[in-house]
Amino acid sequence: MIDDITRISSEAPVQVRAAATIENLRDLEAELLGKKGSLSELKKGLAGLDPEGRREVGAALNVARESIAALIADRRAELEAEKRAVVLAAERLDLTERIGGPVRGSVHLVTQTWDRLVDVFVGMGFTVAEGPEVETDWYNFEALNIPAAHPARGMWDTLYVDLGDPETVLLRTHTSPVQIRVMTETPPPIYAVMPGRVYRRDTADATHMPVFHQIEGLVIDRNISFADMAGTLEAFTSAYFGGSIHSRLRPSYFPFTEPSAEYDINCVFCEGSGCRTCSHTGWLELGGCGMVHPNVLRNVGLDGEEWTGFAFGFGLDRLALMRHGVDDIREMYTGDVRFLEQFPS
């Protein structure tokens, strides 16, 4: 009997390997290990042995059964894996065959720039104020220390609206009227930026639009000085444009600030070494700034001895264009999808 067991055990590996399908394997399993299988048949012969022989042959049977079962289990796993592989292979896809599919939209370049600027200022502790685009002469000019017939009015080509007395209602020429609204509505301290759409009576060309966007800032607090303005603008400059870009201030004139300054930054294209964009000066003129004029403070009912402040402002569209190297501002306003989709974020 031991010889039979040895034979079955030694033949089994070849038989198991030869089973080509799971069905063949199942049949083989029945043949070897099943109730009517060869090992079961041998087991029946145990009854005719002496206890010594029974123990010896029984042990041999168990060893044989276990090793064959293990062989079959391994082979089954192998066959199942093969079968799954065939099924999956049949499902093969060429992932580069793209037809249609979901499309993404885009946020307008101006909005992207607006949000980026606002985020920097919010991070610096500013709130964000807004106001109407159609304004009265008082908010847009008078309160800002630009009385009627003041020669400085020539600095803005104004579009007037046919409401009320002639030239009393207009499309705001800057976001400065929002500063007046904030100062008349909120007691200081004030730390706010005012992004917004503004209007000028300008014919559209590659660098001008009658409608464009600005962001202004206003700080009113006790003991605010020109040094605070210089520091704030420098902090903004490196936060927005990068640490290698710095700011400088040059004397200038605006009716609503004094002292007034031009706010320049290192040219972002050549980082100050001089290129065509900056006319080889190394600097780009970004906007204007200054200490809020005492007359403006008086117009909004603030005591200029107790409260001082500064304001600054610059155009937003040019930053949007510069960032992506767009050379014609008009392209931003046609609604051409071929333009818009180029700037997903």
Next chain:
Amino acid sequence: MKVLLSWLQEFAPFPSDDPIALGDVMSDLGMAVESIDRIGEGLDGIVVAKVLELRRHPDADKIQLVDVDTGDGEPLQICCGATNLSVGDTVPLATLGTTMPDGMEIARRKMRGEWSNGMLCSGRELGLGDDHSGILLLDGALTLGTAITDALGITPDVLFDLEINPNRPDAMSVAGVARDLAARLGLPFSIPEPQIEEVPGDAASMVSVEIIDPDLCGRFYARVIEGISIEPSPRHIADRLVALGMRPINNVVDASNYVMLELGAPNHTYDLATLPDGALRVRWARDGEPITTLDGIERALTAGRDGVITDGTDQAVGIAGVMGGASTEISSSTTRVLLECAWWQPMAIARSSKFMGLRSEASARFERGTDPEILDLAARRLAELLAPSGARLVAGSVNVDGNLPDRSPITVRTDRVNRLLGTALESETIAALLRPIGFLVEPSDSSGDWSVTVPSFRPDTTTETDIIEEIARHHGYSRIPGRIPTSTQTGSLTPLQRDRRILRQVLVGLGVHEAMPLPFLAPGDLDRAGLPAAAVTLTNPLAAEESVLRTSLRPGLLRSIAYNESHRTEHASLFELGRVFALPGVGQVLPDEREHLAVILAGRAAPAAVEVLDVILETLGVASSTMDQSLVPAGLHPARSATVRIGDLVIGEVGEIDPAVLEAFSVRERTAWLQLDVAALLTLPHGEHPYRSISRYPSSDLDLAFGTPDDIAADALTDVIRSAAGALLISIELFDVFRGGAVPIGTRSLAYRLRLQAADRTLTDDDVATVMNSAVDAAARLGATLRA
């Protein structure tokens, strides 16, 4: 304002070696340098030549072949595009190898098959003035082959073009720029005393002046000049005028302009013989008062706006500060001149010149404010310039004052200076910054502060803050160290600003692009968009097509869709978040300005817009909306559009654009449309998104199909089923709509899947049956019948 380095050097010893560094100082003082031109540089290699022959170019209409002689008698062929040449003309020739002032190199080259051996030059190409209309024609007496610099007597100089701010009247003169610059550089500044001899006599007996309106004229200073003979100006005067952008006319006009540019003192000359008794009067003009100005134009003046100078017979002979009259103009027969040096009220000149459209170098200075104390010096300087032609100032003068600006001392507090600038300047430092620019600084009553008298040439400076600006300017803005204010305020966006970002994110995720059409419309646009025509209009639009303010985002977006279609972009999906303007409400001054969101989907039908609406409302977390198709918004498809409401509040419109409107805007595709009033929408409670607990017990689905008449909205049936199903219903979804087949005409089958679940137990068959019965009963009451 343009200034020449050589002219500046007449007032202070500025170095010549580094004009760029000098320009940087000017910029740092607020006189921004727009350009620096080196005059007379880059002219090596340009010589005097004579035109020997002109021939047609065989292959080019716009090019002539010119043979020139540079002194050796050999004809040299040049190709030239100018047409102002004649045989015998003397011209400048850039010879081979010359590098022009603009950097261009002259080489021998073929132009359409003909050799060109150099280039004939215009005045502009030589950096001499702006004339580029033809080749510069030279004096025929010049020796051929001479270097152009020698021939024209050009001495190298540097021309600075400065941008002068309105609060710097002093810098509208060469002397003023020199004063500011010298102060910063620590160089001595002085205006040279004119060297003249006056003719004995008494100008006061020859001239009388009366200021009738002292608020118009602050000072009228008159002198008489004899021995006038009109002739061309000496070369150095004419050259300087040209360099600064003025055209030389004759010695008298040129001297007048020279003094204006040099000292910032505009002045006017009258032919004294044309003035009866030498009398002049100054007053405000009367309405319609006529005058023929120097340019030969007859003008009517306006009361309350223009100032006028009249003769003794009350005849207007000049518009104050703007332009002189033709009747008293000096001519070749003039021998004796009345010289007017006046100080005019700046606002008056600004108004007058603006409304008459007469802007001149003189009015530009008067409207910023000139120096009333320089008038005598200006008159003597003018006489000095005219002296070579034999003109002499007659002794004596007439000076009449009107109202001059108040120049009382202003207290400047050292503490205020430092608090406003964030500096720690000593009192003495402050005084030392102000004195070199003409401010009289004396100790004030309180210690450490100053009593400052503003110089007569700074009428812009009237307050302590004005003076602090001067201190900062001369201390140097770049020397004020930056610091960051310490704010206790927290930066943040408002809820509306946050919601806008959410709206944009949702739309971008849905594949929609943000557009920004201009908010201006043409007069018929609203009507063509099917909208009411009432709108705010502009009084001074640039063009009629941009004269109406939009009341809706629709026309602008339709135009953008048409633009995309015409550029072969079909199915464009655009949105806009922007302001619209309705006429003001009763008692309101400003238009009713609202923020709208509009979505336009070309090539899509109404359900696409409804889907966008649903996603937006769900994201914002506002209460569910109703779409009322019985209320079709103007300009939308009558059978495919609805007014959107939340409760009783109308928040927008959804559907498709009316095909007639599409046609009017040349849009070819079917176009879905959604518009929301953002302000109205966001005033509703939103953004809460409360948590609903998720049951651990199994759920059961119940599929029900109802035959539903077409006039019952699916939303209505959904609502009825939802409320009938009660608390066990956790979701209801319309999963199929079917028309035709066994479904009767005028109805459709609406199939719903209801998912039921209890929070505390597994549902029984009874539970499901109960829900089903109530849902079916409720649907039946609405008119929808369960299909078997």
